[in-house]
Amino acid sequence: MTAPQSPDNNPRRAFIAAAGAGVAGLGFTVIAPGLHLMAVASDANAASAATEARKAGTAASPAVRWGLLIDANKCAPGCTKCVDACHTENGVSEKLPDPRQNSQWIRKIELVDKRNGRVTQLPMMCQHCANPPCVDVCPTGASMKRADGIVLVDRHTCIGCRYCMMACPYKARSFVHAPLHDQNPDVPRGQGCVESCTLCVHRVDKGQQPACVESCPEGAMMFGDLFDPGSAIARRIASVPTTQVRADLRLNPGVRYQGI
Amino acid sequence: MNLLRILVALFAAFIAVSPASTLAGDGGRAAGPAIEIANPGKCVAPVEEMRRNHMEMLKHQRDRSLRQGIRGEPASLNACIECHASKKTGSVLGKGDFCESCHAYAAVKLDCFECHQPRAGFKATGVKP
Numbered sequence: 001m002t003a004p005q006s007p008d009n010n011p012r013r014a015f016i017a018a019a020g021a022g023v024a025g026l027g028f029t030v031i032a033p034g035l036h037l038m039a040v041a042s043d044a045n046a047a048s049a050a051t052e053a054r055k056a057g058t059a060a061s062p063a064v065r066w067g068l069l070i071d072a073n074k075c076a077p078g079c080t081k082c083v084d085a086c087h088t089e090n091g092v093s094e095k096l097p098d099p100r101q102n103s104q105w106i107r108k109i110e111l112v113d114k115r116n117g118r119v120t121q122l123p124m125m126c127q128h129c130a131n132p133p134c135v136d137v138c139p140t141g142a143s144m145k146r147a148d149g150i151v152l153v154d155r156h157t158c159i160g161c162r163y164c165m166m167a168c169p170y171k172a173r174s175f176v177h178a179p180l181h182d183q184n185p186d187v188p189r190g191q192g193c194v195e196s197c198t199l200c201v202h203r204v205d206k207g208q209q210p211a212c213v214e215s216c217p218e219g220a221m222m223f224g225d226l227f228d229p230g231s232a233i234a235r236r237i238a239s240v241p242t243t244q245v246r247a248d249l250r251l252n253p254g255v256r257y258q259g260i
Numbered sequence: 261m262n263l264l265r266i267l268v269a270l271f272a273a274f275i276a277v278s279p280a281s282t283l284a285g286d287g288g289r290a291a292g293p294a295i296e297i298a299n300p301g302k303c304v305a306p307v308e309e310m311r312r313n314h315m316e317m318l319k320h321q322r323d324r325s326l327r328q329g330i331r332g333e334p335a336s337l338n339a340c341i342e343c344h345a346s347k348k349t350g351s352v353l354g355k356g357d358f359c360e361s362c363h364a365y366a367a368v369k370l371d372c373f374e375c376h377q378p379r380a381g382f383k384a385t386g387v388k389p
């Protein structure tokens with residue numbers, strides 16, 4: 001781990017270092033605090049090292065930027081496991097008479113190159129833009145970007161005006177049209193507000209991966225800290241060509257694609 | 261004499277609006293709501309403070325959790341529900357349940373549960389296409 005930030009201004013790293021003290025007692029006696037422990041952890045299991053739970057009482061850190069890397073070459077035709085996992089995890093279950101009104105936090109997209117018939121599959125969701133237009137246009141401040149790059153709707157202040165739905169170039173947001181009852185306790189959602197992929201913020205804060213990433217049988221999705229040069233996702237982005245969808249808009253999405 | 265009358269009137273008004281003397285029949289001066297408390301005695305703050313300030317506590321906590329990402333604070337709506345959901349209905353919203361009983365008594369509309377899940381231990385299932 002060669003992160004430029006000092007451990008003091010990154011609570012997550014400080015926490016990992018503290019956890020290292022505990023691990024040392026279990027047999028890793030030669031691990032020096034902080035630096036070396038993280039090198040071991042990222043070598044052993046890069047994906048899980050990228051997602052340590054944040055300590056209770058600490059705020060999300062701007063030294064972290066959560067993101068996804070999606071490999072369209074691995075995404076299987078006809079598979080909707082990530083979509084199902086997302087909607088199960090987040091309790092998105094309504095089936096309205098007009099299906100266009102059902103919420104979509106993530107969708108499968110199929111691209112066909114008409115010249116040669118090449119078909120590309122990929123899941124599409126909120127791209128967690130670094131410069132999110134949904135936040136720019138929101139009149140109430142409900143659309144917001146958390147310090148660690150996760151873009152959320154604060155339903156406590158959302159008035160359901162849907163400006164953000166118009167502003168989002170990725171069609172990532174949905175409006176909840178009908179009263180809801182069977183919400184997941186960790187994912188409150190209700191009529192009259194706009195919503196979108198939260199990057200499973202409730203799981204990420206516990207140190208888990210987003211439900212879609214965990215569910216993909218092809219291993220086509222990778223989650224991690226884009227700012228941490230030692231994380232698996234950052235190393236992959238540094239070594240293979242990856243694309244941001246509509247990079248020309250300069251929104252700097254936190255979701256990147258491979259093979260499109 | 262006039263001053264005394266004003267003072268007495270003010271005192272009476274204070275007693276009338278003071279929730280501690282009316283809620284749950286504490287003072288015995290008025291019929292209180294019948295609150296069924298599933299797990300009494302383990303709250304994050306004394307009863308008097310919770311009665312007056314729970315909405316403020318939850319309001320500030322929700323902003324810190326959502327906007328700053330601070331988790332694991334003592335005040336948490338989910339923690340309230342886990343502890344206080346009725347043993348019969350499993351919820352805080354059924355008739356006579358923890359939240360409903362006081363809010364119905366005080367005629368204060370409860371908006372929390374248009375989005376939040378009022379049942380303890382509930383697991384959403386989502387779509388099965």
Ligand code: SF4
Nearest residue numbers: 126127129132134168
């Ligand atoms: S993808 Fe759309 S909803 Fe998500 S941050 Fe970007 S503009 Fe906002």
Ligand code: SF4
Nearest residue numbers: 138158159161162164
């Ligand atoms: S619908 Fe809600 S989040 Fe979107 S712009 Fe309007 S107030 Fe903001």
